[in-house]
Amino acid sequence: MTELEKQTEEKIFEAATDVFIEKGMDGARMQEIADRAGINKALLHYYYRSKEKLFDAVFTIIAKQMLKRFAPVFDENLTLEEKIRFYYQQQTDFMKRSPRLPLFILNEVSRNPQRVKNVLKHLDHTNLLKILEEQHGDEFARYKINRETLPQIMTSIAAMSIFPFVAKPIIEAIFEKFGTNFNEYIERRVDFATAFTYNAIKSREK
Amino acid sequence: MTELEKQTEEKIFEAATDVFIEKGMDGARMQEIADRAGINKALLHYYYRSKEKLFDAVFTIIAKQMLKRFAPVFDENLTLEEKIRFYYQQQTDFMKRSPRLPLFILNEVSRNPQRVKNVLKHLDHTNLLKILEEQHGDEFARYKINRETLPQIMTSIAAMSIFPFVAKPIIEAIFEKFGTNFNEYIERRVDFATAFTYNAIKSREK
DNA sequence: AAACGGTTTAACCATATGGTAAAATTTTAA
DNA sequence: TTAAAATTTTACCATATGGTTAAACCGTTT
Numbered sequence: 001m002t003e004l005e006k007q008t009e010e011k012i013f014e015a016a017t018d019v020f021i022e023k024g025m026d027g028a029r030m031q032e033i034a035d036r037a038g039i040n041k042a043l044l045h046y047y048y049r050s051k052e053k054l055f056d057a058v059f060t061i062i063a064k065q066m067l068k069r070f071a072p073v074f075d076e077n078l079t080l081e082e083k084i085r086f087y088y089q090q091q092t093d094f095m096k097r098s099p100r101l102p103l104f105i106l107n108e109v110s111r112n113p114q115r116v117k118n119v120l121k122h123l124d125h126t127n128l129l130k131i132l133e134e135q136h137g138d139e140f141a142r143y144k145i146n147r148e149t150l151p152q153i154m155t156s157i158a159a160m161s162i163f164p165f166v167a168k169p170i171i172e173a174i175f176e177k178f179g180t181n182f183n184e185y186i187e188r189r190v191d192f193a194t195a196f197t198y199n200a201i202k203s204r205e206k
Numbered sequence: 207m208t209e210l211e212k213q214t215e216e217k218i219f220e221a222a223t224d225v226f227i228e229k230g231m232d233g234a235r236m237q238e239i240a241d242r243a244g245i246n247k248a249l250l251h252y253y254y255r256s257k258e259k260l261f262d263a264v265f266t267i268i269a270k271q272m273l274k275r276f277a278p279v280f281d282e283n284l285t286l287e288e289k290i291r292f293y294y295q296q297q298t299d300f301m302k303r304s305p306r307l308p309l310f311i312l313n314e315v316s317r318n319p320q321r322v323k324n325v326l327k328h329l330d331h332t333n334l335l336k337i338l339e340e341q342h343g344d345e346f347a348r349y350k351i352n353r354e355t356l357p358q359i360m361t362s363i364a365a366m367s368i369f370p371f372v373a374k375p376i377i378e379a380i381f382e383k384f385g386t387n388f389n390e391y392i393e394r395r396v397d398f399a400t401a402f403t404y405n406a407i408k409s410r411e412k
Numbered sequence: 413a414a415a416c417g418g419t420t421t422a423a424c425c426a427t428a429t430g431g432t433a434a435a436a437t438t439t440t441a442a
Numbered sequence: 443t444t445a446a447a448a449t450t451t452t453a454c455c456a457t458a459t460g461g462t463t464a465a466a467c468c469g470t471t472t
Contacts, residue, residue, distance in 0.1 A: 024232060026229070029429075039450080043450060045431060046449075046450080049431095147386070151384070152398040155391075163372075170322050172319075173326055196406045203409050214419085247461080248461085248463090251461060
């Protein structure tokens with residue numbers, strides 16, 4: 001029973017995750033979630049009182065999973081270059097497995113910006129900044145990285161890793177014309193992005 | 207009459223554009239489009255037989271507008287660095303005015319990848335490659351840009367310019383914690399991205 | 413002015429959707 | 443074993459939605 005309960009709740013959650021990621025909040029249908037979970041609609045509402053609640057549960061978990069990917073960047077004992085590679089590697093691996101996930105998150109966050117604040121609530125920014133500056137103070141100085149350029153660099157790194165998956169259908173369609181293969185492109189992406197990013201940063205040294 | 211017709215059709219089109227961009231295909235309601243256009247639902251179906259048809263009309267126009275932004279990169283008589291700056295400038299200006307547009311396109315294309323092929327149908331890729339290689343053959347050689355690295359570079363440039371707007375709510379929420387202002391960040395984005403990109407490319411020179 | 417063609421409206425319709433009530437079934441505790 | 447508690451199902455409801463029909467309106471032509 002507790003076992004079965006977990007099975008049922010788990011099944012519902014997995015089905016809901018799939019459907020929400022695939023169709024978004026608006027496009028998802030409670031009936032479809034129920035069907036995929038192998039139960040009926042009323043049971044869905046028994047476990048999660050409303051579509052909104054179910055969505056919130058799914059979204060929160062997924063967003064946190066995604067956020068976790070960024071954590072090692074702060075506590076690993078690596079050089080800046082190694083850290084950049086590590087981030088690209090982690091992020092790319094993750095998105096190869098769940099390619100629709102980033103667009104889903106961007107989309108739902110954009111439709112309800114409040115959501116992101118809930119997920120970030122427990123993020124300690126003062127601590128993160130301190131860690132980064134302690135670990136890489138010398139490199140920051142050498143490459144003139146400060147509180148103005150750091151956001152530019154970090155969003156650029158995020159962009160370079162996430163965007164290809166978000167724009168996959170467009171990129172694939174263009175590549176098709178030019179005879180390029182998307183999977184090969186992705187395979188080389190980590191190496192390219194690491195070199196590209198680190199070279200760009202290094203060249204800030206006067 | 208023909209005048210009024212155009213006015214009405216125009217009003218419908220503008221209202222539909224706003225609603226679709228704001229809510230997406232699934233979230234948009236025909237009633238809301240009618241309300242915003244100041245007409246009723248039946249008139250909507252008189253001009254555009256179905257929601258699908260209306261959406262297609264809106265999407266096609268918008269996607270083509272977006273695509274046009276890329277054109278000057280190929281026929282302007284500029285150096286590679288100038289071209290990069292020019293692209294970032296154009297794209298950023300455009301998205302400052304229509305910040306929801308890129309996410310809308312990415313989203314709908316992802317839900318129906320066929321759409322992108324329709325828009326790209328008349329794109330002459332052989333010609334584009336030729337132009338680029340003629341105009342920048344020397345720079346391509348110097349910086350070791352070939353048919354394998356060119357896609358990496360171009361998607362990186364697109365990513366760096368588009369991603370900040372697509373992820374705006376997330377970036378804003380994080381910036382808020384760190385005391386950074388999104389608009390100031392965007393103001394500096396063109397300069398930063400141009401330097402970042404061109405430095406990364408230049409450093410490919412051995 | 414009457415007929416005509418395009419335009420607009422009000423009133424509908426069928427269906428899909430999120431959600432609920434209450435009965436039936438199963439599980440747990442006594 | 444039996445009563446209670448939890449779980450699952452059947453049958454429903456109210457509302458929203460995309461779409462249609464038929465009549466009214468209005469400017470143009472004859």
